[in-house]
Amino acid sequence: MFSVELLDSALFASVFRALIPILLAAIGGLICERAGVFNIGLEGLMLSGAFAAVAGSYFSGSAYAGVLSGVVAGVAVSSVLAYGAVTRKGDPIVLAVALNLFAVGITAFLLVAVWDVRGVFQDPRIVGLKTMPIPALSQLPWLGSVLFNLTLVGYVALLVVPVVQLVLFRTAVGLRLRGVGERPLAASSLGVQPGRYQYGAILASGALCGLAGAQLSLGNVVQFAENMTSGRGWIAVVAVMLARAHPVGVLGAALLFGFAEAIGFRLQGNGLPSQLTDAAPYVVTLVALVVARRQFARASTSVAT
Amino acid sequence: MDEGPGGLRGSPPGPFPVRIAAHEEGDRVAELELRGITKRFPGVLANDQIDISVAKGEIHALMGENGAGKSTLMSILYGLYQPDAGEIWLRGERRRFSSPIEAIDAGLGMVFQAFKLFPSLTVAENVIYREEVTRRGLLDHREANRRVTEIADRYGLAVDPTARVERVPVGVLQRVEILKALYRDAQVLILDEPTAVLTPQEAERLFTILRALADDGRTIIFITHKLKEVMAISDRVTILRDGRAVASLTTRETTAAEITRHMTGRDVELRAWPVTRPAGAPVLTCEGLSATGDDGRVVLDSVDLTVRAGEIVGIAGVAGNGQTELAEVIAGLRTAAGGVVTIAGTEVSRAGVAARRKAGLAYIPEDRHGVGTAPTADATDNLSLGHHRSGPLVRRGVLQRGQMVERARELIARFQIKIAGPGTMVGTLSGGNLQKIVVAREMAYHAPLLIAEQPTRGVDIGAIEFVHQQIAQYRDGGGAVLLISAELSEILNLAQRILVMFEGRVVAELDAATATESELGLFMAGGGTGISAVTTVDGTESEHAR
Numbered sequence A: 001m002f003s004v005e006l007l008d009s010a011l012f013a014s015v016f017r018a019l020i021p022i023l024l025a026a027i028g029g030l031i032c033e034r035a036g037v038f039n040i041g042l043e044g045l046m047l048s049g050a051f052a053a054v055a056g057s058y059f060s061g062s063a064y065a066g067v068l069s070g071v072v073a074g075v076a077v078s079s080v081l082a083y084g085a086v087t088r089k090g091d092p093i094v095l096a097v098a099l100n101l102f103a104v105g106i107t108a109f110l111l112v113a114v115w116d117v118r119g120v121f122q123d124p125r126i127v128g129l130k131t132m133p134i135p136a137l138s139q140l141p142w143l144g145s146v147l148f149n150l151t152l153v154g155y156v157a158l159l160v161v162p163v164v165q166l167v168l169f170r171t172a173v174g175l176r177l178r179g180v181g182e183r184p185l186a187a188s189s190l191g192v193q194p195g196r197y198q199y200g201a202i203l204a205s206g207a208l209c210g211l212a213g214a215q216l217s218l219g220n221v222v223q224f225a226e227n228m229t230s231g232r233g234w235i236a237v238v239a240v241m242l243a244r245a246h247p248v249g250v251l252g253a254a255l256l257f258g259f260a261e262a263i264g265f266r267l268q269g270n271g272l273p274s275q276l277t278d279a280a281p282y283v284v285t286l287v288a289l290v291v292a293r294r295q296f297a298r299a300s301t302s303v304a305t
Numbered sequence B: 001m002d003e004g005p006g007g008l009r010g011s012p013p014g015p016f017p018v019r020i021a022a023h024e025e026g027d028r029v030a031e032l033e034l035r036g037i038t039k040r041f042p043g044v045l046a047n048d049q050i051d052i053s054v055a056k057g058e059i060h061a062l063m064g065e066n067g068a069g070k071s072t073l074m075s076i077l078y079g080l081y082q083p084d085a086g087e088i089w090l091r092g093e094r095r096r097f098s099s100p101i102e103a104i105d106a107g108l109g110m111v112f113q114a115f116k117l118f119p120s121l122t123v124a125e126n127v128i129y130r131e132e133v134t135r136r137g138l139l140d141h142r143e144a145n146r147r148v149t150e151i152a153d154r155y156g157l158a159v160d161p162t163a164r165v166e167r168v169p170v171g172v173l174q175r176v177e178i179l180k181a182l183y184r185d186a187q188v189l190i191l192d193e194p195t196a197v198l199t200p201q202e203a204e205r206l207f208t209i210l211r212a213l214a215d216d217g218r219t220i221i222f223i224t225h226k227l228k229e230v231m232a233i234s235d236r237v238t239i240l241r242d243g244r245a246v247a248s249l250t251t252r253e254t255t256a257a258e259i260t261r262h263m264t265g266r267d268v269e270l271r272a273w274p275v276t277r278p279a280g281a282p283v284l285t286c287e288g289l290s291a292t293g294d295d296g297r298v299v300l301d302s303v304d305l306t307v308r309a310g311e312i313v314g315i316a317g318v319a320g321n322g323q324t325e326l327a328e329v330i331a332g333l334r335t336a337a338g339g340v341v342t343i344a345g346t347e348v349s350r351a352g353v354a355a356r357r358k359a360g361l362a363y364i365p366e367d368r369h370g371v372g373t374a375p376t377a378d379a380t381d382n383l384s385l386g387h388h389r390s391g392p393l394v395r396r397g398v399l400q401r402g403q404m405v406e407r408a409r410e411l412i413a414r415f416q417i418k419i420a421g422p423g424t425m426v427g428t429l430s431g432g433n434l435q436k437i438v439v440a441r442e443m444a445y446h447a448p449l450l451i452a453e454q455p456t457r458g459v460d461i462g463a464i465e466f467v468h469q470q471i472a473q474y475r476d477g478g479g480a481v482l483l484i485s486a487e488l489s490e491i492l493n494l495a496q497r498i499l500v501m502f503e504g505r506v507v508a509e510l511d512a513a514t515a516t517e518s519e520l521g522l523f524m525a526g527g528g529t530g531i532s533a534v535t536t537v538d539g540t541e542s543e544h545a546r
């Protein structure tokens, strides 16, 4: 199934499979971070999206309808977080922890309630996302067959990076959002309402996590499994910290985690025990966290008063 | 001589009919008029029927003791607070500002005591925030920089529009705040204690700018505790006392002494506090103390100093030459790169803050909001901090709340802190009263060594006198004091020896009995041998440019 060689296009293909959900969720987390909301609910939002995507696809027979319902579910669940954290001024960490637990429970419950299935739900009626090779480009050797042979969601994920970069750093909305995240009082003294931007950021992260979930359950595989995100949302949180909330940095961090996951997978194919190889992305996360903490400590500078 | 509110009659021209010498154009409506403004906070009447009238192009100073209600009044004018009663009239029109945005739109601009800037954004981005310049949907940085530079050049506000705000010195931050207001075309500019954080040279520059703005027909209201500034730059001055406007005077026709009397009801003359006894044994010694700043630059370069019992040693220097870092290193808040610190015979070079405090350190930090107090805690807690390890405040490991409140009451009374009660959150205190909380607590340790960093910043003249007296008493009781201050007169009045810091080094040691302000100024600029006063200013300029 796998060649003995470690770096070949099959490996890159699995790197990208692993990377896209993490990247989408991390960009969502980045937008929140820039607006001053530490969103650790990415995991739960992604899981809700994954479930809704499978349900949407199953009932409509269309993969894109599935993706759409994933996005809608992500936005809907994130609006609860937004209401709690912004309108009700709750602690976003506490709310997001509750949200993550809720997402695991409700998706497992609905799995039983709707399809009477426990664990993994697979069905021929779930239509998966097809990859859309771009003519000519996908024929390029090596990366061509990977980079230009993604699902629609995959292309969107790669486009989101430059778009968010542009919006954050080159538009008025981005400037205001960054200001809100850094000094909400200064922003409101100039008539910018921090709450609005924070709402927008949290809902955007819901939509992006919904997409991430759809890619997971309709792109990478065509099924829903209980807790199938298995920590990818948390890895996305780490990616945001590691990249210090820069879109290109987040892409780099997502690549790192994608590699870790793919290499782990590959080593497993080469006979290493899966308990060891499955841990690869988390080991990378742990190392990254230790590094990221120090950078974060230094990043907190303030203006004299 | 207590004139009370009736003092209005005694002082030449009454506050109302607005006839301003500098910009007189016959009778016309005032640019700004406050009528009967009243504001009550729980337990305090912060503003009581205040009437003020300001003419166009006038520089109007607002003075008064700590807690007199100056900041509250300006916050009402700017739409941050709603008055309980009273009216705001702008160019003959009654206005109501339910938020600062409405005030901004009406042509008001405010520079707060605590700057409201975004550290990671550039100067230009801070200025244009929410009034962005865009082209085809994208920010037009070049145009923004051009507009900011244009306004800055017109009034001599030297700034680099592309510099990140977190990297510019405090004097420039203030210019950014002024630029923000001018960019929004503020006709009335309010500044709350703008010079409290500035060096004398920076303050001088600010006044040149304010003059240029006033000559351009803009109206300026500024709050200050410094009489010298009021006399030097204002056209008129209004004095608040206990929430009431007790006098509005034309500056040319009044004197500093008269203003002081209106503020405090008595004569206050800041004087020197000479020593009565020779200094004793060394309490603080620093040998070869070195440290690096947050950005890795050397900020302290082998500093040696000794402070003896019964002695005040003053540290003079232009802000940013290592004074703050020196205090932090001695207090244990910043790790030294090298050197030895001894407090009351105990070597504490590597010790933490608690060990140093135990060895005999009390410390009044420069930053009263972030370091000096816990703003959301009440006065009782803030005044008990550090006293909570032993003694009457704690018994068998349990804090004695009753004792704490008792103590807080006593300190509030002794230091005349204007606060509703010991249970009041200190975050709502006026700037000067917050400073008094810190001073009261640190003095109450009766530690052998006191490091006092800008102990009277933002404090009214009566309270300055009081704090000076406290520090002098502390010294006369055998305490050793390291006094770091931007006010040269404060150092000259209190210290026996003066060390001048420049670029992290002690460049001169002077005897306070013979030293003069101009002599100090020379050393502070890094000179010292036959350099003219002009170079002093230039030396400070290169400081800004960094």
Ligand SMILES: Nc1ncnc2c1ncn2[C@@H]1O[C@H](COP(=O)(O)OP(=O)(O)OP(=O)(O)O)[C@@H](O)[C@H]1O
Pocket: B041, B042, B044, B045, B046, B064, B065, B066, B067, B068, B069, B070, B071, B072, B073, B418, B419, B428, B429, B430, B431, B432, B433, B458, B460
């Ligand atoms: N938000 C608030 N809540 C309760 N009390 C307040 C609040 N703001 C101000 N006060 C009180 O109102 C009084 C006036 O305060 P204000 O800040 O206007 O004084 P100030 O004249 O600016 O003094 P300073 O010179 O010390 O800055 C003080 O007694 C203060 O404690």
Ligand SMILES: [Mg+2]
Pocket: B070, B071, B072, B192, B430, B431
């Ligand atoms: Mg004030």
